[in-house]
Amino acid sequence: MAKLGQTTPAGDLFELDESSSIPLWLQLKNRFIYLITSGFYMPGDQLPTVRGLAVEVEVNYNTVSKVYQSLEEDGYIVSKRRQGAFVADVSDKPGVSANVMAEAVTAEYLQRCQELGLSLEDIDAQFTAALAAAKAKRERETGANNAKETGVGCGRIIHFPGSEGDSAERATGNGA
Known part of the structure; x- marks a missing residue:
């Protein structure tokens, strides 16, 4: 699978349903949590910028900012000033399974x-x-x-009429 920023556009990774009763920011947060806990994003991977993701998924900048803040509070990501947001190691995080x-x-x-x-x-x-x-x-x-793997079912045995008694002849190489 390609990481965001390589060949997969964010719109493909983050399909949001505006008609759902689940708020957009929560849909986005849940998708990030899934991508992180499933191993799509690995510890240390850099996430897209807030502005860049907001443009790609066509949501307000403040919505994405709220998602990143919530993910950081929950320990899924770490923000580094002037460097961006990075995936935290959640392998030992309780409840992540x-x-x-x-x-x-x-x-x-x-x-x-x-x-x-x-x-x-x-x-x-x-x-x-x-x-x-x-x-x-x-x-x-x-x-x-x-x-x-076992070779079973890879071929068919065909019995021709009158061939039932020919097994002794075939074993010696004299039969059909």
């Missing part, structure tokens, strides 16, 4: 689905179907990979 991030993503998913007018039962049915499809896909991929 895949489970915590999954809970946040799940809560946002539920809220967005409800904003679309789906009932909790509809959301459950949709999620269950998607989970079943993902498991089936994993099984197909795992089964295909195992077959390639």
